[in-house]
Amino acid sequence: MQLLAHITAHLIIYSALVLSLSFAVSKVNIWSVGHLGFFGIGSVCAAALLATQPTLYTFPCTVLVAATAGALLSALLGFATLRLKQDFFVILSLAFSEVVLGVCISWKGPAGFNNLARPTVLGISLEDDWVFIGVVLLPFFIAAGAVFVRFSRMRIDRVCALIQANEELAMVLGVSPLYYKVGCFCLASATASVWGALATIYARSTDPNQISIESNLLLFSALLFGGLNSLRGSILGGLLLVVVPSLLEATLSYSPFGGNYAAEFRQLLMGCLLIVVVRWMPKGLVGATTLNHSRGGR
Amino acid sequence: MTSRTKVFAAAVAVVAGLGLLIAVLRLGTGRSDTVRIGSILVLSGNYKSQGEQIRDGQTIAMDEINARSRIKLDIVFRDSEGEKEISLRNVKDMQSQGVNFIGEIFGSTEALHCLPFIRQQNMLFISGVDTGASLSAAGGKHFFRIMPSDRLASQHLAAIATARGYKKAAIVFANDVWGKGLKDEMEAEYKRLGGETTLVLDTVKNQDLFQPLVARLKADRPTVTFLFLYARDAANFVKEARRQGIQTEFMGTDNLTGSEFADVGEDAASGVMYVVPGPPTASDRRLHFQQLYKAKFGASSEPPLFATHGYDTVHVLWEAIEASGRDVPRVISYLEQVHYDGASGPIAFDRNHELVVSEYRLKAFRRSGGQTTVEDLGPIGR
Amino acid sequence: MTDLLINGVVIGVLIALVALGFALTFSILKFINFAHTDLITVGGYLAYSCGRLKLSVVPSVIVATVLTGLLGVVIERLAYRPLRGQRLSMFLSSFGVSILLNSSITLCFGSTSRTLPIAQDAVRVAGRTLASAEVIALCLFLVLLPLSWFIFRKTQYGLAARAISENWDGVALLGIPCDRLVSCVFFVSSGLAALAGILLGSLYSLSPQMGHKYGIWAFVLVVVAGFGSIFGIATTGLFAGLLITAVMYCFGSYTFVNAVLFGILTIVLLVRPDGLFGMRLRRF
Numbered sequence: 001m002q003l004l005a006h007i008t009a010h011l012i013i014y015s016a017l018v019l020s021l022s023f024a025v026s027k028v029n030i031w032s033v034g035h036l037g038f039f040g041i042g043s044v045c046a047a048a049l050l051a052t053q054p055t056l057y058t059f060p061c062t063v064l065v066a067a068t069a070g071a072l073l074s075a076l077l078g079f080a081t082l083r084l085k086q087d088f089f090v091i092l093s094l095a096f097s098e099v100v101l102g103v104c105i106s107w108k109g110p111a112g113f114n115n116l117a118r119p120t121v122l123g124i125s126l127e128d129d130w131v132f133i134g135v136v137l138l139p140f141f142i143a144a145g146a147v148f149v150r151f152s153r154m155r156i157d158r159v160c161a162l163i164q165a166n167e168e169l170a171m172v173l174g175v176s177p178l179y180y181k182v183g184c185f186c187l188a189s190a191t192a193s194v195w196g197a198l199a200t201i202y203a204r205s206t207d208p209n210q211i212s213i214e215s216n217l218l219l220f221s222a223l224l225f226g227g228l229n230s231l232r233g234s235i236l237g238g239l240l241l242v243v244v245p246s247l248l249e250a251t252l253s254y255s256p257f258g259g260n261y262a263a264e265f266r267q268l269l270m271g272c273l274l275i276v277v278v279r280w281m282p283k284g285l286v287g288a289t290t291l292n293h294s295r296g297g298r
Numbered sequence: 299m300t301s302r303t304k305v306f307a308a309a310v311a312v313v314a315g316l317g318l319l320i321a322v323l324r325l326g327t328g329r330s331d332t333v334r335i336g337s338i339l340v341l342s343g344n345y346k347s348q349g350e351q352i353r354d355g356q357t358i359a360m361d362e363i364n365a366r367s368r369i370k371l372d373i374v375f376r377d378s379e380g381e382k383e384i385s386l387r388n389v390k391d392m393q394s395q396g397v398n399f400i401g402e403i404f405g406s407t408e409a410l411h412c413l414p415f416i417r418q419q420n421m422l423f424i425s426g427v428d429t430g431a432s433l434s435a436a437g438g439k440h441f442f443r444i445m446p447s448d449r450l451a452s453q454h455l456a457a458i459a460t461a462r463g464y465k466k467a468a469i470v471f472a473n474d475v476w477g478k479g480l481k482d483e484m485e486a487e488y489k490r491l492g493g494e495t496t497l498v499l500d501t502v503k504n505q506d507l508f509q510p511l512v513a514r515l516k517a518d519r520p521t522v523t524f525l526f527l528y529a530r531d532a533a534n535f536v537k538e539a540r541r542q543g544i545q546t547e548f549m550g551t552d553n554l555t556g557s558e559f560a561d562v563g564e565d566a567a568s569g570v571m572y573v574v575p576g577p578p579t580a581s582d583r584r585l586h587f588q589q590l591y592k593a594k595f596g597a598s599s600e601p602p603l604f605a606t607h608g609y610d611t612v613h614v615l616w617e618a619i620e621a622s623g624r625d626v627p628r629v630i631s632y633l634e635q636v637h638y639d640g641a642s643g644p645i646a647f648d649r650n651h652e653l654v655v656s657e658y659r660l661k662a663f664r665r666s667g668g669q670t671t672v673e674d675l676g677p678i679g680r
Numbered sequence: 681m682t683d684l685l686i687n688g689v690v691i692g693v694l695i696a697l698v699a700l701g702f703a704l705t706f707s708i709l710k711f712i713n714f715a716h717t718d719l720i721t722v723g724g725y726l727a728y729s730c731g732r733l734k735l736s737v738v739p740s741v742i743v744a745t746v747l748t749g750l751l752g753v754v755i756e757r758l759a760y761r762p763l764r765g766q767r768l769s770m771f772l773s774s775f776g777v778s779i780l781l782n783s784s785i786t787l788c789f790g791s792t793s794r795t796l797p798i799a800q801d802a803v804r805v806a807g808r809t810l811a812s813a814e815v816i817a818l819c820l821f822l823v824l825l826p827l828s829w830f831i832f833r834k835t836q837y838g839l840a841a842r843a844i845s846e847n848w849d850g851v852a853l854l855g856i857p858c859d860r861l862v863s864c865v866f867f868v869s870s871g872l873a874a875l876a877g878i879l880l881g882s883l884y885s886l887s888p889q890m891g892h893k894y895g896i897w898a899f900v901l902v903v904v905a906g907f908g909s910i911f912g913i914a915t916t917g918l919f920a921g922l923l924i925t926a927v928m929y930c931f932g933s934y935t936f937v938n939a940v941l942f943g944i945l946t947i948v949l950l951v952r953p954d955g956l957f958g959m960r961l962r963r964f
Contacts, residue, residue, distance in 0.1 A: 086767070087712060263342055274773070
């Protein structure tokens with residue numbers, strides 16, 4: 001049961017992370033390939049707060065601080081860089097993630113924060129994993145999903161679609177594309193930071209090894225695999241990140257190769273899967289739209 | 299149902315089905331004549347070679363045991379990818395399968411992260427390679443290790459360095475959990491004994507652009523340089539240092555054992571000293587393991603440290619399980635009294651479940667005629 | 681100090697060589713080819729295998745370069761061509777190829793580092809002792825970069841390769857076989873990666889992750905230098921190598937290298953979005 005709780009918690013966290021990335025990519029065509037940088041920011045903010053004496057108000061405080069940090073930094077990054085060509089933004093985004101990684105390692109060392117205490121929420125102790133999932137993770141995920149679905153039905157979604165399709169026309173109609181782009185980017189990044197904070201509270205520690213270029217690209221691949229602009233797609237993306245590698249490894253360990261090469265073959269299979277999905281399933285498994293490859297995305 | 303819903307349902311069903319398949323397969327392996335041990339290593343990324351070395355040593359031990367024992371040993375290897383939560387998930391997976399003995403969690407920080415769960419579930423974790431100083435306190439009864447902690451190694455290294463009159467030191471370390479842990483302990487210990495650390499250089503594993511770092515070292519002119527790098531990196535560093543004509547003594551700990559440092563360093567390795575626990579000469583078991591290793595991997599020289607420790611970990615744990623059954627408290631009691639002659643040296647545990655080290659010895663590499671030998675320079679008093 | 685200077689130049693030269701190969705594919709197909717980093721590694725390991733098969737140095741290098749070039753062509757055909765025009769999909773596909781190549785190398789050769797015994801002897805140049813590999817790297821740099829500039833500025837096929845990224849059909853209408861041209865460019869780019877890998881393996885060591893570090897630096901370099909300028913790549917590469925050496929010397933640490941490089945990247949892109957030496961092409 002402990003194992004199931006662990007897997008469920010991670011599944012929710014990573015599905016939410018994929019959902020937040022989907023926001024940036026599918027709504028305003030921002031290829032945020034350094035999304036885990038914001039996850040890291042939220043993670044470290046939460047850890048720094050929890051490392052001091054937890055008080056009654058620490059949980060909302062932690063989440064708010066993480067969200068604010070993520071939003072502010074993404075606003076800064078967004079205003080400065082979203083006028084660049086898409087490819088350059090991709091590199092900058094990766095660079096941002098690497099800088100965040102460097103900051104995390106410099107701050108607390110390669111081991112990160114450890115032995116953090118989980119705060120209480122409304123007097124309920126969160127020490128039990130299932131309680132944590134029920135009281136914190138699930139409600140947050142439902143809220144994120146509700147926001148996503150509601151957004152898709154609002155006028156703002158159509159404005160974003162117009163900006164993606166024809167920026168000049170949007171400007172003629174009096175819409176400022178940069179503000180919408182930065183706004184959505186902020187929302188996506190703030191969400192990622194919040195989930196970074198929640199992940200830290202769950203794990204009672206931070207782990208700089210989670211933020212790497214490969215992990216970032218895997219997250220993006222998971223988004224593509226599940227499908228863009230879709231809540232169900234995000235859940236499938238979460239499955240790919242959390243459950244599928246372990247299942248593959250466990251299955252391969254029963255194969256004739258024995259346990260010895262399961263890790264390598266798992267990597268091989270993931271690489272093949274990525275190539276196949278990108279080639280033959282441009283909408284992913286259950287996506288509503290494909291990636292927008294329009295010129296430059298300026 | 300729309301087609302997208304169908305696809306979603308199908309995908310979830312496939313994953314669930316795979317999970318069910320594995321659960322069923324696992325039921326078939328819970329046999330009474332097989333003892334299963336978990337081993338959570340890093341089998342991808344930068345530290346893959348270390349993980350493989352441990353896996354190699356443990357596999358040799360497993361094959362040896364299975365060849366002579368009626369009850370079979372099965373080691374379940376899992377890849378933690380160097381992440382704490384994945385390590386913990388694998389430990390929980392082991393526990394859910396009824397595996398209560400963990401033969402390794404590679405990485406002190408990953409091990410630390412898993413120890414609360416291990417204690418809570420009354421499991422046993424024995425490590426051959428984790429050196430983090432805080433592990434024994436965190437692990438309590440449920441943790442043993444056959445690798446001396448960083449604290450012990452640095453105490454002896456600092457003692458011999460200051461005894462030899464090296465009062466001004468530079469430290470070069472790999473900026474990861476192991477290297478930084480060792481460097482922190484060393485800085486503290488060296489200062490306590492009156493030494494002064496004037497320069498600290500850091501790098502990362504497999505990063506071999508050493509020329510600027512060596513140039514910086516040359517400018518600092520320390521009497522001794524403590525090398526807390528992985529073997530190959532240490533060898534390349536020393537080569538570059540000799541090329542630039544640095545005058546300093548190089549000292550390390552057991553990170554320089556095994557043949558990799560000597561093979562890669564060649565002539566530059568000559569004169570480099572290191573401190574290791576254990577007796578002055580190789581035991582029969584060590585030679586036996588070397589033969590097995592060479593037979594399996596065709597290696598031309600000494601097996602790496604991690605393989606040797608992986609081998610010993612499995613054998614010690616097996617001996618305890620054979621004698622006490624699969625009851626964790628009884629295995630713990632057995633291990634507390636064990637005296638095992640391992641390939642890495644004599645193994646016994648003190649009341650903190652740390653390896654009892656009767657003595658540390660100073661060794662040095664000597665090179666002549668294209669061959670490297672190791673000279674024993676005597677025991678170290680503390 | 682001179683040693684540091686030379687070291688910085690050598691690192692810069694290696695980065696520039698990697699960046700040149702990467703810039704070729706970047707400028708004609710407008711996508712970031714992540715697999716380029718692993719082609720560096722493949723080239724190094726192929727040369728190692730040739731050495732194990734008792735081939736001498738020059739045939740090993742030629743065989744490794746040609747084979748890697750062919751591998752690059754095959755990868756383009758299978759993984760990128762079907763996705764042409766969809767830049768992000770090609771980028772993600774290249775990431776998949778990178779994972780594939782990396783795990784294949786690890787399966788074949790194991791993850792322990794190996795030494796590549798090519799061009800190991802020392803050479804005295806102008807009073808300094810350099811490794812032959814360093815001298816070869818410098819020579820390659822001095823030959824290949826002007827050669828590339830000449831080919832891409834002055835020859836018909838070179839100009840066509842640059843034009844393809846703007847107007848595929850226009851170039852095809854001129855009777856130039858576009859697909860074959862793209863394959864040629866990939867062959868050359870992958871060959872360059874292999875050469876860089878062989879030099880890196882000789883100077884340092886071979887490991888499955890060896891290409892990644894230089895690959896990331898090469899990406900940054902191409903973006904900072906800007907599209908369309910080989911002179912820019914050469915200059916920025918040298919500067920980058922010197923900067924890396926300087927940062928490591930001053931801080932005594934490798935940890936700050938990436939932070940400094942990325943910081944400069946950010947500043948350059950904010951001030952000059954097309955890169956330092958980039959050309960703003962008119963859009964019709």
